[in-house]
Amino acid sequence: MSGDGKPGLSYKARRRWSLVILLVGLPLYIVAVVTVLNLLDRPPIWLELLVYVGLGILWALPFRFVFRGVGQADPDDKDK
Numbered sequence: 001m002s003g004d005g006k007p008g009l010s011y012k013a014r015r016r017w018s019l020v021i022l023l024v025g026l027p028l029y030i031v032a033v034v035t036v037l038n039l040l041d042r043p044p045i046w047l048e049l050l051v052y053v054g055l056g057i058l059w060a061l062p063f064r065f066v067f068r069g070v071g072q073a074d075p076d077d078k079d080k
Contacts, residue, residue: 008065011074017066029059 009017033055037048060067069075 011069011076014066014068015070018063018070021063021066026059029055 033052037043037051042048043051
């Protein structure tokens with residue numbers, strides 16, 4: 001449980017995981033998507049753009065709970 005009594009990751013754990021996801025996971029995802037599209041012999045530009053936009057949104061959906069509130073001040077910090 002986190003400090004507020006809710007189950008889940010603490011604020012600091014969510015910040016660390018968000019960095020890992022953005023610095024490691026996102027570049028790997030981009031490389032995978034570009035590789036797959038290149039193997040498909042580059043579809044028309046409008047379809048390629050649509051795929052990139054759709055997959056650009058889709059990758060973040062499973063990680064919403066990790067990124068939620070990360071940019072805010074630490075709610076468990078008693079000094080502020």
